[in-house]
Amino acid sequence: MSKCCKGCGVLLQNEDPSKIGYVENIDQKYCRRCFRMRNYHEFQKVDIPEEQGSMLEKVNKSKGFAFFFCDFLNLYSDNIKCYHQIKIPKLFCVTKSDSIPESIYYENIRKWLQKTHHVTEEILFISVKNVHKLKEKLSRLPYQKIFFLGPTNAGKSSLVKALTNQSEITVSEMPNTTLNFIKVPYLEKQIYDTVGFADMYTLDDPALIKKTILKKQIRPLIIPVNESCSLLIEDFIRLQFDRQVQVTFFKSDLLKVQKVYGKNTALLDTPSFTKDIKARSHVYFKGLGFCYIKAPCKITFYNIAEEYINICESFFGGYHE
Ligand SMILES: Nc1nc2c(ncn2[C@@H]2O[C@H](COP(=O)(O)OP(=O)(O)OP(=O)(O)O)[C@@H](O)[C@H]2O)c(=O)[nH]1
């Protein structure tokens, strides 16, 4: 009989140590990758076994209900497009609400998701420290099958654990921790933890991922810039502005963003692209956070491919002023 890893859901196998799901003894509870992640905090990048599309297809064919989880720093358009691909009854959950700065009203984010991103279903704000809203919602849902979907690292597995007091599921800051559907009984229902959507800049860089962990509330970092200086994110992504403008970064405290003067950086030679930024925009660096730009300007991006940038209208201004 085929057995699955209790931590990540992958099918266990004892034939090929180089492939996912490997265990020396098929009776073991966790695959080698989960075992090492749980005990030694060791990370091994893997290719996701299940195609994202086929996972969504299975969900969309079910008669279940979907919770879409996305953390505050990753509410970018490409993630929200994934939400719109869910065709069964659903709701939108902004996770890691403990990290949202006090100065930002949930109501503004909610209206922005509705207006800018066309989210018409219910929107909740939750964190692992506060799962009661999720419990309440689940207790009122007339569905047996509940799918927890969303980008990798959004906190799906952490919420399953917090809801069910289940300690077997593996949780980590590394991307694609969960590798398959994991069915967990909850009340009279079945919750299905799933494989996270993954399109982040950080995917191949464990050291960088560690700098994106949100240990406490985000402190917005305000940096006035002009055409004679650049902004550096972790010494490699560089932003050059064409005029004086104020930039406010929302990111983990661990991620370094600094202003540097002069144009004599080695990164000048790397491929770049330029974007026109409208007043009151968010520029998302997928997986790293975002910045709010108040006035119109042009930004030239160095050392980051265009696919890792999403730009959209901000939730500052407009909705509450
Ligand atoms: N600050 C904060 N961090 C959280 C919260 N929930 C989860 N995390 C952290 O976010 C990281 C990812 O958590 P997971 O539960 O593994 O995320 P996931 O969505 O299951 O990720 P994949 O399995 O890779 O798709 C871990 O480092 C968690 O500790 C939360 O409510 N607040």
Ligand SMILES: [Mg+2]
């Ligand atoms: Mg997970």
